[in-house]
Amino acid sequence: MSGGRLTVAVDTDACCAMGRCAATEPRVFDQDPDNGTVVLLLPEPPPELHETVRLCAELCPCAAISVTED
Amino acid sequence: MTQDAASPDTTAAPSYPMERVSPIDPPPPLALLRSGPAASRITMWDGSQVWLVTAHPHVRAVLADRRFTAVTSAPGFPMMTTTSVLVRDKPHTASFIRMDDPDHSRLRSMLTRDFLHGRAEAIRPVLRGHLDEMLGELVKGERPVDLVRGLTIPVPSRVIALLFGVSDEQRELIENRAGILIDRGYRPEQVAAARDELDGLLRDVVEERMRMPEPGDDLVSRLVVDQVRKGNLTVEEMVPMCRLLLVAGHGTTTSQASLSLLSLVTDQGLADSLAKDPELLPKAVEELLRYHSIVQNGLARAALEDVELGDVTIRAGEGVVVSLSAGNRDEAVFPSPDTLDPHRDARRHLAFGHGIHQCLGQWLAKVELEEMLAAVLRWMPGARLAVPFAELDFRHEVSSYGLGALPVTW
Numbered sequence: 001m002s003g004g005r006l007t008v009a010v011d012t013d014a015c016c017a018m019g020r021c022a023a024t025e026p027r028v029f030d031q032d033p034d035n036g037t038v039v040l041l042l043p044e045p046p047p048e049l050h051e052t053v054r055l056c057a058e059l060c061p062c063a064a065i066s067v068t069e070d
Numbered sequence: 071m072t073q074d075a076a077s078p079d080t081t082a083a084p085s086y087p088m089e090r091v092s093p094i095d096p097p098p099p100l101a102l103l104r105s106g107p108a109a110s111r112i113t114m115w116d117g118s119q120v121w122l123v124t125a126h127p128h129v130r131a132v133l134a135d136r137r138f139t140a141v142t143s144a145p146g147f148p149m150m151t152t153t154s155v156l157v158r159d160k161p162h163t164a165s166f167i168r169m170d171d172p173d174h175s176r177l178r179s180m181l182t183r184d185f186l187h188g189r190a191e192a193i194r195p196v197l198r199g200h201l202d203e204m205l206g207e208l209v210k211g212e213r214p215v216d217l218v219r220g221l222t223i224p225v226p227s228r229v230i231a232l233l234f235g236v237s238d239e240q241r242e243l244i245e246n247r248a249g250i251l252i253d254r255g256y257r258p259e260q261v262a263a264a265r266d267e268l269d270g271l272l273r274d275v276v277e278e279r280m281r282m283p284e285p286g287d288d289l290v291s292r293l294v295v296d297q298v299r300k301g302n303l304t305v306e307e308m309v310p311m312c313r314l315l316l317v318a319g320h321g322t323t324t325s326q327a328s329l330s331l332l333s334l335v336t337d338q339g340l341a342d343s344l345a346k347d348p349e350l351l352p353k354a355v356e357e358l359l360r361y362h363s364i365v366q367n368g369l370a371r372a373a374l375e376d377v378e379l380g381d382v383t384i385r386a387g388e389g390v391v392v393s394l395s396a397g398n399r400d401e402a403v404f405p406s407p408d409t410l411d412p413h414r415d416a417r418r419h420l421a422f423g424h425g426i427h428q429c430l431g432q433w434l435a436k437v438e439l440e441e442m443l444a445a446v447l448r449w450m451p452g453a454r455l456a457v458p459f460a461e462l463d464f465r466h467e468v469s470s471y472g473l474g475a476l477p478v479t480w
Contacts, residue, residue, distance in 0.1 A: 016175070018432070019186060019187045023187050023433075031186065033188075036186050058418065061423075061424050061428035062425070063134060
């Protein structure tokens with residue numbers, strides 16, 4: 001967390017299309033309109049979005065979002 | 071400390087489900103267990119002993135871990151109700167909530183599109199219209215009004231009728247049987263008969279659509295056109311799928327809405343906050359989901375291999391019950407957990423479960439709950455309970471905890 005850089009990765013195979021990420025932080029996550037699978041809009045979101053992005057990773061029921069901080 | 075399941079201490083394995091003291095709060099022993107080891111032994115109604123998991127992080131961990139199976143016929147699987155026994159003994163009638171991946175996701179993914187956030191939002195204005203019509207009628211009649219019969223039963227029912235495209239007559243038959251499946255007050259043979267009848271009714275609905283050259287724009291018709299006719303889904307698989315949508319979508323929504331409305335008419339702070347700031351409603355609904363946790367006895371799993379859960383080893387073939395209501399009152403995640411606080415960020419609640427089986431209908435449920443609360447605030451400002459609290463009929467025997475009636479006046 002020290003460097004303040006946060007990188008997001010999504011695993012579309014693990015994604016169960018619940019859409020909690022897109023509803024929680026639509027600036028970073030979207031959903032495929034057909035099958036609901038996660039679409040990552042911002043792999044390196046700005047610091048002001050870090051807290052909600054961490055929450056998205058936590059709320060994802062299928063652990064499809066991983067967050068790396070350095 | 072690691073507990074060895076080979077020598078369970080029978081004196082320390084209390085009966086489960088435990089009894090409530092306050093009708094609004096989970097049974098008090100759950101809070102004690104939560105501060106103890108990650109899992110403790112409980113004795114089920116059939117005499118079997120399984121593990122009970124109560125702390126929020128451990129409930130999450132079990133539900134996210136694929137080494138715990140949801141297959142009811144798996145060795146050691148806890149029998150929560152007589153319906154679990156039926157599913158265990160007739161595994162071919164199991165719906166996908168009782169399956170692991172890849173079987174589970176093959177079937178569930180056929181429904182994803184119908185339950186997207188955007189789809190639920192599209193239903194909102196339609197539902198609001200229905201609600202204004204229903205409440206407009208209710209407020210013309212005599213007071214008090216029973217909000218269970220007048221609102222929380224018919225609303226999810228109408229939503230399911232919209233989804234399924236069934237007639238009112240079919241709907242009533244179907245819902246009557248579906249209600250019996252989740253009620254522990256019925257004898258096993260009554261539950262078995264109701265389940266067979268329900269499957270027969272649903273099969274009729276499916277076969278009716280199969281005969282139509284161009285079925286309608288409802289979920290059942292879409293499954294017939296997109297999946298059954300293309301050979302991706304059999305009628306034998308589709309009937310349990312429809313049964314799951316009914317059982318999981320109707321009684322649960324009724325229960326959660328009834329208890330949420332009870333909070334609205336008995337908690338002045340909640341009523342004032344929502345009247346002052348309607349924008350607070352989605353947040354309040356998350357908190358009401360956490361606070362009431364209507365899936366009162368939790369969810370069952372069985373370990374497929376040995377799993378270390380915190381300080382406890384759960385052996386392959388042992389059953390586990392995770393208590394959603396205990397996890398949702400975990401003070402480490404929700405400070406002052408026994409206080410209903412509509413301003414709290416309750417999004418980490420476990421009311422919809424966690425993991426691959428997390429409630430498919432959660433967006434729809436939240437739209438229904440928000441709109442029902444908003445409609446009561448709109449049409450019955452200052453609504454209050456019309457009977458003493460002690461006279462309320464809480465449904466302890468039903469797997470989704472709720473109310474038999476909610477008489478209000480305003």
